[in-house]
Amino acid sequence: xxxxxxxxxxxxxxxxxxxxxxxxxxxxxxxxxxxxxxxxxxxxxxxxxxxxxxxxxxxxxxxxxxxxxxxxxxxxxxxxxxxxxxxxxxxxxxxxxxxxxxxxxxxxxxxxxxxxxxxxxxxxxxxxxxxxxxxxxxxxxxxxxxxxxxxxxxxxxxxxxxxxxxxxxxxxxxxxxxxxxxxxxxxxxxxxxxxxxxxxxxxxxxxxxxxxxxxxxxxxxxxxxxxxxxxxxxxxxxxxxxxxxxxxxxxxxxxxx
Amino acid sequence: xxxxxxxxxxxxxxxxxxxxxxxxxxxxxxxxxxxxxxxxxxxxxxxxxxxxxxxxxxxxxxxxxxxxxxxxxxxxxxxxxxxxxxxxxxxxxxxxxxxxxxxxxxxxxxxxxxxxxxxxxxxxxxxxxxxxxxxxxxxxxxxxxxxxxxxxxxxxxxxxxxxxxxxxxxxxxxxxxxxxxxxxxxxxxxxxxxxxxxxxxxxxxxxxxxxxxxxxxxxxxxxxxxxxxxxxxxxxxxxxxxxxxxxxxxxxxxxxxxxxxxxxxxxxxxxxxxxxxxxxxxxxxxxxxxxxxxxxxxxxxxxxxxxxxxxxxxxxxxxxxxxxxxxxxxxxxx
Numbered sequence: 001x002x003x004x005x006x007x008x009x010x011x012x013x014x015x016x017x018x019x020x021x022x023x024x025x026x027x028x029x030x031x032x033x034x035x036x037x038x039x040x041x042x043x044x045x046x047x048x049x050x051x052x053x054x055x056x057x058x059x060x061x062x063x064x065x066x067x068x069x070x071x072x073x074x075x076x077x078x079x080x081x082x083x084x085x086x087x088x089x090x091x092x093x094x095x096x097x098x099x100x101x102x103x104x105x106x107x108x109x110x111x112x113x114x115x116x117x118x119x120x121x122x123x124x125x126x127x128x129x130x131x132x133x134x135x136x137x138x139x140x141x142x143x144x145x146x147x148x149x150x151x152x153x154x155x156x157x158x159x160x161x162x163x164x165x166x167x168x169x170x171x172x173x174x175x176x177x178x179x180x181x182x183x184x185x186x187x188x189x190x191x192x193x194x195x196x197x198x199x200x201x202x203x204x205x206x207x208x209x210x211x212x213x214x215x216x217x218x219x220x221x222x223x224x225x226x227x228x229x230x231x232x233x234x235x236x237x238x239x240x241x242x243x244x245x246x247x248x249x250x251x252x253x254x255x256x257x
Numbered sequence: 258x259x260x261x262x263x264x265x266x267x268x269x270x271x272x273x274x275x276x277x278x279x280x281x282x283x284x285x286x287x288x289x290x291x292x293x294x295x296x297x298x299x300x301x302x303x304x305x306x307x308x309x310x311x312x313x314x315x316x317x318x319x320x321x322x323x324x325x326x327x328x329x330x331x332x333x334x335x336x337x338x339x340x341x342x343x344x345x346x347x348x349x350x351x352x353x354x355x356x357x358x359x360x361x362x363x364x365x366x367x368x369x370x371x372x373x374x375x376x377x378x379x380x381x382x383x384x385x386x387x388x389x390x391x392x393x394x395x396x397x398x399x400x401x402x403x404x405x406x407x408x409x410x411x412x413x414x415x416x417x418x419x420x421x422x423x424x425x426x427x428x429x430x431x432x433x434x435x436x437x438x439x440x441x442x443x444x445x446x447x448x449x450x451x452x453x454x455x456x457x458x459x460x461x462x463x464x465x466x467x468x469x470x471x472x473x474x475x476x477x478x479x480x481x482x483x484x485x486x487x488x489x490x491x492x493x494x495x496x497x498x499x500x501x502x503x504x505x506x507x508x509x510x511x512x513x514x515x516x517x518x519x520x521x522x523x524x525x526x527x528x529x530x531x532x533x534x535x536x537x538x539x540x541x542x543x544x545x546x547x548x549x550x551x552x553x554x555x556x557x558x559x560x561x562x563x564x565x566x567x568x569x570x571x572x573x574x575x576x577x578x579x580x581x582x583x584x585x586x587x588x589x590x591x
Contacts, residue, residue, distance in 0.1 A: 049482075079486065080482075099475055
């Protein structure tokens with residue numbers, strides 16, 4: 001079971017944002033998308049989530065075209081964490097995470113339990129009754145992460161579940177970056193397919209099963225981090241000279257610039 | 258920390274509203290003791306109670322409930338706690354419609370005939386609905402309804418409506434002028450059982466349909482694409498809520514004129530007290546709005562006995578200082 005984006009092209013107001021992009025997101029795997037600013041990473045996420053209709057090509061979720069699923073069915077299988085949130089109403093963290101339970105009819109007692117567990121998981125239990133509007137950037141991002149986790153907390157009988165994260169670690173300190181990657185890994189182990197747009201190549205290398213490099217609206221390279229991350233590729237895509245070393249413990253490629 | 262639990266506030270208001278309404282029955286140009294309310298009273302007192310005051314109070318309850326619940330809905334939809342129902346053009350359109358009728362059918366209204374008064378109401382309703390439709394169409398494209406464009410279109414429509422209104426007042430005689438400006442102040446004094454029936458039907462319709470979209474509104478506060486990712490059919494929710502609001506506010510304005518302020522401030526105050534969850538915010542706002550309007554209308558009847566003030570003046574006079582006090586207190590806490 002997968003998300004399958006087949007031969008996607010996206011043409012918006014005179015610009016080719018994506019050209020003939022095909023990508024398969026497998027359940028139980030972590031797919032990291034990297035690439036320079038404006039390379040088409042976020043556009044691809046928007047196409048995969050059905051937010052933008054591609055100019056050409058098709059997207060299917062669990063072997064059915066994306067737009068054939070009803071909105072609430074789709075929401076039970078696919079959760080999306082945006083890069084920025086514009087929430088400026090004084091919800092408490094509990095209430096924000098509770099919004100993640102909207103697609104489900106599990107009852108308020110079960111929902112409250114899931115909300116508490118999700119906040120605990122992202123190290124934000126202490127925020128429960130605090131107002132979202134009064135939190136720091138990192139705290140907000142953790143609460144939003146808990147919200148999308150709550151959305152796919154339980155297995156779904158409709159099909160495999162997927163989590164799409166747009167730069168989830170951008171506002172986090174070191175310990176919460178590691179926490180996020182650990183959560184992502186354990187979700188994948190549970191069978192969730194994770195797609196993550198990320199800028200830090202070493203974080204991507206550490207956690208990705210499949211690394212996708214975007215450049216100028218096309219996929220420049222795709223495969224395991226070991227196969228993809230080469231000095232030539234980084235020079236070509238980012239125009240930065242680098243040395244690829246091997247992580248002393250995990251043996252994953254380490255990009256040193 | 259919030260000061261009240263949502264259910265607590267709703268309970269308190271469900272008790273306060275009937276009490277205030279009963280008290281309101283006793284006040285006015287003719288003072289009636291509480292005993293007369295339940296005991297046998299003279300025919301004259303009965304007429305005052307059941308043909309004048311009761312319909313007026315019920316109208317105040319329905320208008321207050323509709324204005325503040327639609328206010329809560331609009332603030333959620335626009336993700337802006339300063340939005341109010343008039344933003345979508347309904348008030349400005351209605352006021353042009355009403356002025357047009359007053360100027361065009363001036364002779365009929367002068368005599369106080371029922372026909373004339375209903376013409377103003379019909380004009381206001383049609384004007385409000387047309388303006389909302391226009392604003393909605395301007396803001397809707399293939400990719401959906403843009404809330405920002407709607408806000409701007411609402412401002413543009415309000416400007417045009419203001420110009421038309423000025424034009425109409427320029428060409429009206431003294432009597433019409435007075436009619437127009439009185440109507441714009443908002444007044445519940447023309448209450449009748451027919452008006453109550455119409456208004457109550459609309460209020461019930463709105464308050465029974467809003468809960469269905471409370472979750473959608475909550476999700477919309479996160480942003481439109483986030484709401485879509487949570488399985489909310491955003492376009493359908495917007496269309497439903499804008500239509501219901503146009504209907505509700507249109508009828509309010511048609512029957513009671515421009516009662517300002519309630520739709521903006523009440524949801525805001527209620528949100529400060531119990532938080533932005535629309536499952537509670539909408540019913541609590543409806544109750545609080547009804548209570549405020551009953552109080553304001555009672556005062557309107559007694560402050561300048563034997564005459565009375567337009568209700569709209571009192572809602573602003575009562576609500577604004579309270580609101581400012583709340584803001585000052587909040588400033589201290591931060």
